[in-house]
Amino acid sequence: MKSLEELKAIREKAMKKLNVRTAGEEEIKILVGMGTCGISAGARETLTAMVEEINNRNLQNVVISQVGCLGNCFGEPIVQVNIPNQKSILYGKVTPAKGKKIIEKHILNGEILEDLIIGEAFH
Amino acid sequence: MKNSRLHMLVCGGTGCESQDSNKLVNALNLVLDKYGYKDEVEVIKTGCFGFCEKGPIIKVQPDDIFYVEVKPKDAKRIVEEHVIKGRKVEDLLYNEPVKKEKVERQHDMSFYKKQVRIALRNCGLINPENIEEYIAVDGYLALGNVLTTMTPMEVIELVKESGLRGRGGGGFPTGYKWELTYQNKNDLKFIICNADEGDPGAFMDRSILEGDPHSVLEAMAIAGYAIGAEKGYIYIRAEYPLAIHRLNIAISQARELGLLGTRLFDTDFNFDIELKYGAGAFVCGEETALINSVEGGRGEPNAKPPFPAESGLWNRPSCVNNVETFANIPPIILKGPKWFSGIGTEKSKGTKVFALAGKVNNVGLVEVPMGTKLRDIIYEIGGGVRDNLKLKAVQTGGPSGGCITEEELDIPIDYDSLKSIGSMMGSGGMIVMDEKDCMVNISKFYLEFTEEESCGKCTPCRIGNKRLHEILTKITNGEGTEEDLERLVTLGDMIKDSSLCGLGQTSPNPVLSTLKHFREEYLEHVVNKNCPAGVCKGLSKKKPVNKQ
Numbered sequence: 001m002k003s004l005e006e007l008k009a010i011r012e013k014a015m016k017k018l019n020v021r022t023a024g025e026e027e028i029k030i031l032v033g034m035g036t037c038g039i040s041a042g043a044r045e046t047l048t049a050m051v052e053e054i055n056n057r058n059l060q061n062v063v064i065s066q067v068g069c070l071g072n073c074f075g076e077p078i079v080q081v082n083i084p085n086q087k088s089i090l091y092g093k094v095t096p097a098k099g100k101k102i103i104e105k106h107i108l109n110g111e112i113l114e115d116l117i118i119g120e121a122f123h
Numbered sequence: 124m125k126n127s128r129l130h131m132l133v134c135g136g137t138g139c140e141s142q143d144s145n146k147l148v149n150a151l152n153l154v155l156d157k158y159g160y161k162d163e164v165e166v167i168k169t170g171c172f173g174f175c176e177k178g179p180i181i182k183v184q185p186d187d188i189f190y191v192e193v194k195p196k197d198a199k200r201i202v203e204e205h206v207i208k209g210r211k212v213e214d215l216l217y218n219e220p221v222k223k224e225k226v227e228r229q230h231d232m233s234f235y236k237k238q239v240r241i242a243l244r245n246c247g248l249i250n251p252e253n254i255e256e257y258i259a260v261d262g263y264l265a266l267g268n269v270l271t272t273m274t275p276m277e278v279i280e281l282v283k284e285s286g287l288r289g290r291g292g293g294g295f296p297t298g299y300k301w302e303l304t305y306q307n308k309n310d311l312k313f314i315i316c317n318a319d320e321g322d323p324g325a326f327m328d329r330s331i332l333e334g335d336p337h338s339v340l341e342a343m344a345i346a347g348y349a350i351g352a353e354k355g356y357i358y359i360r361a362e363y364p365l366a367i368h369r370l371n372i373a374i375s376q377a378r379e380l381g382l383l384g385t386r387l388f389d390t391d392f393n394f395d396i397e398l399k400y401g402a403g404a405f406v407c408g409e410e411t412a413l414i415n416s417v418e419g420g421r422g423e424p425n426a427k428p429p430f431p432a433e434s435g436l437w438n439r440p441s442c443v444n445n446v447e448t449f450a451n452i453p454p455i456i457l458k459g460p461k462w463f464s465g466i467g468t469e470k471s472k473g474t475k476v477f478a479l480a481g482k483v484n485n486v487g488l489v490e491v492p493m494g495t496k497l498r499d500i501i502y503e504i505g506g507g508v509r510d511n512l513k514l515k516a517v518q519t520g521g522p523s524g525g526c527i528t529e530e531e532l533d534i535p536i537d538y539d540s541l542k543s544i545g546s547m548m549g550s551g552g553m554i555v556m557d558e559k560d561c562m563v564n565i566s567k568f569y570l571e572f573t574e575e576e577s578c579g580k581c582t583p584c585r586i587g588n589k590r591l592h593e594i595l596t597k598i599t600n601g602e603g604t605e606e607d608l609e610r611l612v613t614l615g616d617m618i619k620d621s622s623l624c625g626l627g628q629t630s631p632n633p634v635l636s637t638l639k640h641f642r643e644e645y646l647e648h649v650v651n652k653n654c655p656a657g658v659c660k661g662l663s664k665k666k667p668v669n670k671q
């Protein structure tokens with residue numbers, strides 16, 4: 001090891017991998033409904049695309065979790081965005097491309113995608 | 124790069140491994156592969172979560188879901204339910220014994236709520252066999268900062284200011300020990316890590332080494348820089364094969380990245396570490412005996428002074444510190460001495476790891492701030508006494524310590540308060556006893572241990588402990604007399620006052636302390652030939668009338 005910079009470079013790279021594990025209360029949470037209906041509507045592809053987008057953009061404060069059926073089976077795949085101290089937003093019919101857009105607009109720029117909203121979340 | 128969205132942290136401590144956690148890891152990987160989820164889910168074997176009572180443990184992140192007593196055959200269900208459908212596997216969740224309800228998240232478990240994890244910060248979080256994961260959680264940053272921005276004396280002052288005291292039992296202020304060794308000029312000095320951990324039932328140090336070996340290596344290098352040593356030894360008992368295995372991996376990974384070796388961080392500082400295996404004798408945990416053993420001599424203590432700081436390994440100034448002491452160093456450097464001294468009591472700073480064992484619901488490894496009440500450890504973290512029996516005593520300090528009774532449970536525990544009630548912190552063993560435990564028999568157990576472990580070099584310890592054990596055997600056989608109780612005290616005091624090392628100086632404590640707190644029970648044995656707890660064979664087993 002030649003310098004602190006060298007160590008920090010290794011750290012930056014490794015931290016990305018541990019982000020999923022060190023998730024805390026204060027972070028932005030994205031929940032993807034993965035009930036049978038969600039899965040058959042393509043929720044897994046959406047989930048994978050969003051995970052990829054988060055990693056590519058190196059967003060350390062965002063975690064993405066799968067949850068069971070969110071109860072709006074007509075609107076699957078469903079994605080819920082929980083930003084601390086803000087109202088939760090429920091998006092419906094989220095394709096992989098739309099999932100990436102949610103990250104780009106809502107998470108990064110705070111712009112809510114009105115036309116995708118299917119309601120307010122319960123929790 | 125793999126884009127995993129779920130991390131399954133499987134406990135790979137000795138306790139869980141002995142219950143097939145390795146097979147569980149393999150089973151999970153197989154099932155994930157079969158369903159095509161290998162790229163989305165990562166299975167990581169970590170160090171001990173501390174909740175050994177309910178092992179093997181799996182924690183699923185980022186959901187913070189905690190599964191207990193997981194068998195390899197449960198792998199399929201976990202993947203099918205949790206991974207594929209996002210549903211918790213209800214029957215693998217933890218059932219809180221007091222409130223009788225299922226708890227999903229680790230943060231909501233009473234076992235973890237009161238804990239503050241500094242020494243155990245990475246146990247159950249990172250893969251101990253991967254140096255990059257340690258670096259991701261700020262590993263080796265403290266060493267880098269120290270080497271590039273601080274003088275040795277500044278490091279020592281910082282550790283002094285933090286108030287850290289040795290976790291190996293004695294409680295000696297760590298910064299002062301480093302300063303003493305720093306002041307003794309010599310062309311060769313040594314850092315020694317004491318990983319002998321001979322206290323029966325204790326496994327704090329083992330778990331740190333298994334779960335976070337790099338934190339100890341990093342701290343030893345920092346200590347080496349502070350006192351002026353280029354070489355470190357870890358004295359570890361050969362009965363800790365998993366800890367040894369992970370230490371060896373850690374050392375070679377650190378060497379590969381140049382975090383051990385020459386010119387660390389491009390400075391003039393060189394440091395390397397070697398393991399020395401102990402054969403598992405309790406006395407070899409005593410620092411002078413340990414040094415003799417590292418040199419290849421008999422594991423027998425020497426009279427102090429000279430202290431190791433003046434003349435230790437190969438007669439050179441040496442600094443011996445305990446594993447847990449070292450594990451506290453990197454966070455102290457990174458977060459500052461004020462952060463550390465803000466935790467704990469006036470004279471005991473930071474946290475202490477205890478191995479909670481005996482008749483308590485949640486057996487395991489817990490780390491709490493100094494000053495936590497024993498009652499909170501046993502009833503909140505520990506979930507209370509098993510089978511709703513009545514608590515009789517808590518033994519701390521192992522073969523050198525004593526018993527604490529129900530009346531003393533609200534004392535905030537630290538080095539000094541434990542001493543004032545006739546016990547001691549020791550290395551952190553904590554054994555809970557209930558009304559079915561016979562205190563005479565317990566002291567006999569400890570004396571049997573010290574008799575066996577006495578190295579025999581000095582007479583009071585070699586012969587005195589044997590006689591103490593004989594008298595206790597006589598009492599538990601129903602042949603004791605009241606005079607025997609006096610003999611125990613006289614002999615015990617004599618051994619304490621005249622033994623050469625800490626072993627003999629403390630070995631009568633279990634007898635003396637139980638005799639003080641449970642004299643009635645001893646009297647029942649010698650006068651009425653009755654063992655109220657019903658443990659001693661050959662004695663009657665009546666509850667005494669109007670007593671206790």
Ligand SMILES: Cc1cc2nc3c(=O)[nH]c(=O)nc-3n(C[C@H](O)[C@H](O)[C@H](O)COP(=O)(O)O)c2cc1C
Nearest residue numbers: 289290291317320321408409410444445448625626
């Ligand atoms: C009989 C006996 C056994 C001991 N066993 C250990 C042990 O297993 N581990 C340990 O760290 N210290 C043990 N000690 C204490 C060591 O002598 C020494 O004080 C300690 O390693 C110093 O480290 P610390 O200042 O970081 O606590 C033992 C002492 C005695 C008298």
